[in-house]
Amino acid sequence: MEDVQVVAMLVRRCIAGDAAAWEEIVQTYNRRIYNICYRFAGSGDDAQDLTQEVFIKMYRTLSSYDAAKGAFVTWVTTITRNLLVDHFRKTKQDRMTDSMDSAASEHEDAQPLSEQIPDQSAPPDTRVRQREVSETVHQALSRLSPELREAVILRDLQDMDYREIATALRVPEGTVKSRINRGRAELARLLQRTYRQVM
Amino acid sequence: MPDRTKNDHTSNGMQCVEFDLLLADVLDGVLSGAGLDRFQAHARTCKTCGPLLAEAEAGRNWLKGLTEVEPPASLVPNILASTTGVDSQRLRTMVRAPQPRVSWWEHVQASFLEPTWALVRQPRFAMSFGMAFFALSVGLTVAGVKVSDLRQISLRPSAIRHTYYNVQARVVRYVDNSRQVLEMQAALRGIKRNMNPAEPGQSKQKERKNDTTQQPEQKQDRNYSQTGERLILAGDPLGPSNRDLPVVSVTTDRRFV
Numbered sequence: 001m002e003d004v005q006v007v008a009m010l011v012r013r014c015i016a017g018d019a020a021a022w023e024e025i026v027q028t029y030n031r032r033i034y035n036i037c038y039r040f041a042g043s044g045d046d047a048q049d050l051t052q053e054v055f056i057k058m059y060r061t062l063s064s065y066d067a068a069k070g071a072f073v074t075w076v077t078t079i080t081r082n083l084l085v086d087h088f089r090k091t092k093q094d095r096m097t098d099s100m101d102s103a104a105s106e107h108e109d110a111q112p113l114s115e116q117i118p119d120q121s122a123p124p125d126t127r128v129r130q131r132e133v134s135e136t137v138h139q140a141l142s143r144l145s146p147e148l149r150e151a152v153i154l155r156d157l158q159d160m161d162y163r164e165i166a167t168a169l170r171v172p173e174g175t176v177k178s179r180i181n182r183g184r185a186e187l188a189r190l191l192q193r194t195y196r197q198v199m
Numbered sequence: 200m201p202d203r204t205k206n207d208h209t210s211n212g213m214q215c216v217e218f219d220l221l222l223a224d225v226l227d228g229v230l231s232g233a234g235l236d237r238f239q240a241h242a243r244t245c246k247t248c249g250p251l252l253a254e255a256e257a258g259r260n261w262l263k264g265l266t267e268v269e270p271p272a273s274l275v276p277n278i279l280a281s282t283t284g285v286d287s288q289r290l291r292t293m294v295r296a297p298q299p300r301v302s303w304w305e306h307v308q309a310s311f312l313e314p315t316w317a318l319v320r321q322p323r324f325a326m327s328f329g330m331a332f333f334a335l336s337v338g339l340t341v342a343g344v345k346v347s348d349l350r351q352i353s354l355r356p357s358a359i360r361h362t363y364y365n366v367q368a369r370v371v372r373y374v375d376n377s378r379q380v381l382e383m384q385a386a387l388r389g390i391k392r393n394m395n396p397a398e399p400g401q402s403k404q405k406e407r408k409n410d411t412t413q414q415p416e417q418k419q420d421r422n423y424s425q426t427g428e429r430l431i432l433a434g435d436p437l438g439p440s441n442r443d444l445p446v447v448s449v450t451t452d453r454r455f456v
Contacts, residue, residue, distance in 0.1 A: 019283045026278050034270035048271055052278050059282040130264075137261050156262040162223070177223040184226075184258030185251055191261055 007072040015063050026055060032073075032158065033080050039153045040084045042142035050087055054080045070167055077160065077168040081150055088146050140190040148183030155180050213241040218248045225252075226259055342366070 013021035033054050038047035057079055065075050141149060150169065154160045155176075166173045218241050224230045225238055242252045318324055339346075353359075374380055 022283055023275075023279060026275055026282075030275055030278065031267070031270055034274060035267055038268050039265070044268075044271070048274055048277075051270070051274060052281055055278045056281055134265060137265055141262075141265075152258075152262065156259060157265060157267075174220055178219055181219060181222045181251065181255045184256075184262070185254035186258070187261060188254040188258035191257075 004067060004071065008067045011062060011065055011067075011072065014059075022059065025058075029073075029076055030055070033076065036077070036080050036153060036158060037084065039138070039141060039157055040146075040149060041087065042138070046087070050080075050083060054083055057083065071164065074160075074164045074167050077154065077158070077164070078170075081154075081168055084150070085146060136194060137187075137191065140187055140194065143190055144183055144186055148179050148186060151176055151179035152183035152187065156184070213237050215241075215245060215248055218242070218245070219251075222252060222255055226256060343369075 010021050010025055014025060030051060034047055034051045037050040037054070038044060041047050041050055054076075058076065061079070065072065069075075141152070144152065151165060154165045154168065155162075160168070162173045162176050165176045169176065171179075218238065221230055221234070221238050225235065230238060242249045352362075
């Protein structure tokens, strides 16, 4: 995923005050962090704010990164996850009134890339249906408990391996696997219920 | 959510806890051989683990359908601005590019005149200006100020002071003599009188305390208006209750002598 030496060099340059190196880090990781934040927080605006916060925290604590302890991406994911958990705790009250039936995300930029690029081959109704399904799954994901959600996001959407997830979440690998299983099953149950209601 | 701790049992040589740990590996396709056979056998027989396998697989398939989202274009510039204080490499190079020389007049025009003119041209501003002009002209007319008189105004300090006192006196007179003010004062007096009816009585009692003559008190402030309003008819037969009434009827406000 990342060349450890290249990343370590980039980090060293950043700490030395090289703005270009920092910009390279931002360009490399902003997409990944934004996606984690978007899937966890559920809204594009929140994801943008949270991504910015993650990078601010990264910038301030970059000197604390130790390449010997783990990959840079794991360190970045850990920071992201911690901020997301903080954000979850802060906005718990607001989310209690949310429901899956609430309006779909109005954030234009939150659309999947595949939907932003016009696809001539797929008919419009198929695209609309895909978009609806995607939005429903996204809404269902945001209804999972944070423990299950973060595990599922890191595994199924970020393709992290169990060891990296265990490091980022600071839990044993067995717990990670169990959470992923439960998260997937819970998501399937929620979606089943939703589609049964629609039918 | 089934309670796996209660339903934990051994089926086909595999416990539910072990099944749970292997489930992720099976879905990832890394389990094979005898281990996979045992797993599948357990899934077929266990009432808890069988549905869990199906649901976890379905959930994973749903999640596979979620594609990566594109971050907003403003994200990277915002991050760079909030961390290093610069917008981006591209913006920095744009700032460093040589700027054409501008004269001081062009600078003033660009920084002050054009924004001001743009503001003035707005209908909202024109409306506000019109209202302010109207209010000013009405105020001057009410105050008796004529534009032609302004030429003859003396700007000596004593003359200004004199004018100030004159205007003040005129305003005070105007306010004091206005009908509304007089009516309001009268109404206030009436309200005050109605609100404190006991006050004259109290003073009267005080006076009586000093009276040592033991004579019945002479009523000084008779309410003639009340007596006057009472209609006394000349032809009215004098009943036992009306024996004290005078014979002559008076319907005016005149005093009885």
